[in-house]
Amino acid sequence: MRVAVGMSGGVDSSVTALLMKEKGHEVIGVTLRFHTIEACEVEGTHNVCCSPKDVQDAARVSQKLGIPHLTFDWERIFKERVIDYFVEEYSRGRTPNPCAVCNREVKTGYFARYLRAVADIDRLATGHYARIEEDPSFGRVIKRGTDRKRDQSYFLALVRREDLDLLEFPLGNMTKEEVRELARSYGLEVADKRDSQEVCFLMGKSPGEYLEKIVGLREGEIRHVSGKTLGRHSGIYNFTIGQRRGLGISYSKPLYVVDIDASTNTVFVGEEEYLYNDKLYVRELNLHVPMERWEDVSAQIRYRHSPVRVESVKRTSDGYEVKFREEVRGITPGQVVAFYSGDILLGGGIIEAYKE
Template identity: 30%
Template structure:
């Protein structure tokens, strides 16, 4: 009788579908693995995406690796590690550098999700580890309605990460699990504390995580030569120098450069309203709601929709142009599958080429694209 129960339990476990969880060494992926273990055969995989050459200044991937491995031991799941640093360099970092050099503001987190987590990692897990699904600690949800998979915003409004996932496709959604989509971050940390894992209070990483405490400008010096240039006011007055135009973005207020003109030191702050790449100068003006920062619309390209959309129609929806920003009402006119014109209900400040514009209907993420050009409220002469 005892042997029969053991065999039944073994066969039941054997029939369970296999999930490979992307273990980052953080609390979100750790709790994701623990949740999924209740229903699936779960294994963890740590991806190394960067080869450090200065371990004192970059984030400690060795520590993240150790944390991920320790968590897998505690929750008793197999652990794997893989080096995707070549893929990251070729498909993410070089694109990021190219974008900066051409004057746009690319999002490395979105590039990493598109090229590494939901392409390279997904394919490796299915082909080499024989996974049925992959899973990550993103705060988002996938729901199937009439045999169509929809990407929903996460229940925790402050942590929702659907903005970073708009490049997913139907074929991806069938193979992905987001176990934290209907959980708040506070509960995730409570679960981790109850499991007594060391990462329960570990700070979450975003963007280019391997930079660590280093400032982005200092990090980029190794890859893009700083070419100093001039900073002008909107009336053409020279008031300072910048440290390399690739270090700045439209709407930026802090760390603009060395502004020395005494009449401008003690009044309201300046915002960058123009980047002239060819002539290597910045134009600044006062006030975040300055009309020269406002756009009535934008052009976008490299569009990806998660569901089928009629390319000959106009449609209304809301959009986000930054992760932490609120939603804005807009009208979209699709020119074709890859390009569109977007008109805002009300002007929006600091629309920047290279940003990702992500579209929603209520909590459903429709998809998004890359801003190629803003349509200014007032054109600079």
């Protein structure tokens, strides 16, 4: 089987290439270059992937493994499909998940289709900590990674069902330390390379700092849910639902961001009780398993969020209503909701709202 391995220059993708070669596949290392500037270091932490330095590391690992390595300059595609989306969503008062969108639109699902079309590649293997397996009931599905602390299936909820046939995730049954040990045993120089910790194109900046450079200061009011004005802000892009710190206001009780109205450029704050809701709404659902076959469903509304049991998913005039069996804290428009049955990823969508 001809397998392309998406190589970011880190230990995960390097071991992925190693494992694919050990299985006897014809392996080609491929790297997508999204940035033409060097990666930055902030207080010693590597914050960017896919930089020129990472491309060099991927090429060196490929050479050591004895596999060809190709680099694709996709800076324009990445900007149009991920960065522009990120800016637009924050401008609407939402908190996007660019990594999940990138997996669908650029580096995972779309890239696998691209390689199949232009290079007759059978599969694209990536370093995601998730499993992709043949289920006797549902066919090819994504499952949570064995290492729950590293599980990245949530970020794959938007990947199209038809793309699952083109993907491999060899690290799904491994822990991070097992991956590093394997890299050390084969003498890969990236064995102890730091992981990327931030959204790659932010270059160490917060979303607010990054967006201020692009859209400028956009001052507006901070209001309590009762209607009282408590202060002013320099841009709604500095806030997200559930945020408590950095509000720049004083009040007799702890306050949290509970809503953002882009139409009036207003940030609404309130007591913690206002963060809890038992419903959310999505406009579209990306299904890996047909909905009529969903059973014992739980949902995850953020990457580090504990799954919550779902009572119902109902079709509405313009999307879907998801009702939980308990109230959930901090449902955030723009984030991804991923649905599971046990370890199986059923699908997902982008949260449109948490109230009618």
